[in-house]
Amino acid sequence: MTRLNHYEALGLRSDASPEQIEKAYHFFASMYEEAAVATYSLLDVDEQRDVRAHIRQAYEVLRDPEQRQGYDRSLAERPPVPEPPRPAEPRPQPPAEPRPVEAPPAAPALRFLPEPVTGDSLRRAREERRVTLREIAGATKIGVRFLEYIEADRHRDLPAVVYIRGFVQQYARYIGLDPRQTADSYLKRVRS
Numbered sequence: 001m002t003r004l005n006h007y008e009a010l011g012l013r014s015d016a017s018p019e020q021i022e023k024a025y026h027f028f029a030s031m032y033e034e035a036a037v038a039t040y041s042l043l044d045v046d047e048q049r050d051v052r053a054h055i056r057q058a059y060e061v062l063r064d065p066e067q068r069q070g071y072d073r074s075l076a077e078r079p080p081v082p083e084p085p086r087p088a089e090p091r092p093q094p095p096a097e098p099r100p101v102e103a104p105p106a107a108p109a110l111r112f113l114p115e116p117v118t119g120d121s122l123r124r125a126r127e128e129r130r131v132t133l134r135e136i137a138g139a140t141k142i143g144v145r146f147l148e149y150i151e152a153d154r155h156r157d158l159p160a161v162v163y164i165r166g167f168v169q170q171y172a173r174y175i176g177l178d179p180r181q182t183a184d185s186y187l188k189r190v191r192s
Contacts, residue, residue: 006058006071014072018063025059110178117185119153122171126151129175140170147171155190164190 007014010024032051061067113121126136133151137144146167149157158164165183172182 004054005075006061009054009058010062012062014075016062021059021062025055025063028055029059111176112178112181113185115185116189117182118189119151119186122168122182122186123151125177126171126175131175136171136174139174140167142167142170150186153189158190161187161190 007016010016010021010028012020012024016024029052032048032055061071111125113125126133133144133147136142136147146158149155150164150167150171155164158167165187168183168186169179172179
């Protein structure tokens with residue numbers, strides 16, 4: 001993955017004023033702080049630390065006029081990134097024979113777990129489907145550690161109830177459980 005330049009890291013144009021740099025830095029610094037709700041389920045701890053360091057470095061360079069001039073010169077000296085080759089124009093093809101329209105496959109029926117839904121019952125249902133927490137995290141963008149906390153019933157380590165509901169619903173949907181029933185039942189134990 002290509003690393004963003006300092007202007008891109010702060011969402012700025014190259015002619016940004018010192019006030020714009022300051023404002024952008026504070027905005028992004030708060031967005032990626034350790035307890036930030038906006039990014040905690042998207043980035044793991046190491047990724048958040050790396051982004052914070054990059055934002056801080058961009059800010060330090062761009063707020064200092066001398067460093068910024070040197071940085072701008074280095075950007076101008078970089079060779080341009082070559083454009084990817086354009087695909088060849090497709091040759092016209094004769095019209096295809098019409099194919100019969102098939103009905104889409106029926107969606108599998110959603111399963112319901114017996115009440116009360118616990119982290120252990122979720123884990124067993126997930127393992128029956130041979131799905132890993134990493135697969136769920138990759139598809140839902142929920143951090144693996146939060147999925148682990150859900151399965152371990154570590155309610156105190158989870159964020160606000162509104163987020164837990166969304167996490168459990170996405171988890172349930174991914175493994176073929178009824179999202180609403182699963183979340184409602186799981187949350188009965190969280191609130192008590």
